[in-house]
Amino acid sequence: MSTLATTEIETDQPKTVPAGADSTRRRSIGRVIAWIVMIAIMIFTLAPFYWIVRTALSSNAAILAHPATPWPVGFSLDSFKRVFGWQTGDAAIAAGGSGQSINFWLYLRNSIIVACLVTVGQVFFSAMAAYAFSRLRWRLRGPVFAIFLAGLMVPSIFTLLPNFVLIKQIGLIDTLPGIALPTMLMSPFAIFFLRQFFLTVSREVEEAALIDGASKVMIFFRLIIPMSVAPITTLAVLTYITSWNDYFWPLMVSYTDSSRVLTVALAVFKSQTPNTGPDWAGLMAATLVAALPMLILFMVFARRIVNSIGFSGIK
């Protein structure tokens, strides 16, 4: 496809005719309209985030009176106090909260533990497998890799129920390892992603290391991993975010505070607020606090994440 395209350019390139002034002006008007559309899309994308902040900084009573005021109304940090559990039960109920104590720090800790277990495990074990699939020579390499790739096709819904039964049978229900285990050992995508990069490490460098007496294991740790720091970091950040945001599986596995992660806690927090007068300020404060770590991570690694997106589509 691309070869076809390049030949066409070569044949068409020479006959450069200056474009009329009229058409340039029309195009620049088009550009202005295009920019307006683009900026409108960006505003729509970001507006909900602004509304989270605006609501979280307001007081519930003032929101009732001024639901459409564009800035925070009845400015108050009480909703954050409610989320962090720094407010007494009575004060929380008075502000429209549930009055239940919220173990925010516990949920945060749980989310961090699960996301770290999944990320470190999945990236490391997938890197090992990717090394075997890219740099080691063994007879069934091709067919076994094809089977792993086929695993990409299995929709997660299908493995969730049987996996729940399995986790229950091995007694890991309502534990953090129980949440982490199914995704901790590998993901077909991670193996595929890293294999692509490991394949690009030059044979000559590897040969030289072998001649110097390095073993294949040392080559993996001393050569392949250091040379692939960039893709490994990208994969790790993406895995961390995915694991942090996961909801369905932790919802199935955890029942008590001891294993509740932030996403599940957030949904529970919502279901506990009174239906008659929901604690919107508190809910938005909790939402902001739950989303903030990933938004910060994104700002730090934006370039890597954004540039890696194309990879999953093009393959």
Added chain:
Amino acid sequence: MASELATGAVPTARSSTGTAPRRRRPDDTKLALIFIAPAAIGFIVFLIWPLIRGIYLSFTKFNLLTPAEFNGLDNYRRMLLDPVFWNALKVTVEYVVINIGVQTILALVIAVLMQRLTRSLVARGIILTPYLVSNVVAALVMLWILDTGLGITNQLLGFIGIDPIGFFTDSKWVIPTIAMVNVWRYVGYTALLIFAGLQTIPPGLYEAARVDGASELSMFFRITMPLLRPILALVLIISIIGSFQVFDTVSVTTQGGPVNASRVLQYYIYDMAFGRFQFGYASTLAVALLVVLMVITFIQYRMTRAGQTDLD
């Protein structure tokens, strides 16, 4: 992979004829087995085994407390006569059509605009932001923004004289609303996939077309769309498969209501398993979803291939 094997063989062959000490062709089978062991265990225990077990459970009566009891095709018979299942399938398809339709068109517009206007990382970052927050966060924000009484959307509609809309409480609105919530969350991601595809189209093609006096619109239909078709098809497969598994948004916002208006398949499966502890029947429903996804993948795969041969 074949080409990689071929290039890999060259240095080995060269070194065997030269002064290099290693002559034998390396065989790393033992080491390779050790290196793939953890991933293989994960793959078999948490992917292959559940796949087999899920199919087995779909033929059983199983409530988690007592051992699964084989009951043949009973669950499948029940499913075919279950009006809630058919409604769930209908609602899910409705959701997928709205979600994918709006999302793909909007993503295409964003991707083309970005390609023609800016390569800015900031712009791409902004578009991607909703993708970085969880479905739960997205659902909660939208629940607030689209609230019937106090939500800003209905307040603004009120200013121009439109009666409040029960986005999550009116059975007519609930599926389109959930679809739009997920469009907000995923459209940037889809746009960046398409944008990556656009980058593979040589810019010279557009230069040449412009010299020939082609308009933006005709360039879009004559150059962009035909060359993008294989990638667009792939993006569609990914997003349709994801879209069929909608759960988080429904679980946080409506829990399947009002009545069954938003009881999508995956929520029905969850409800059957964890609300009513009918794991056998829930597994049968999951098999049905799997079959639907396989059929769609197959059809799309065929269509993609047809599209590619069309191009050459």
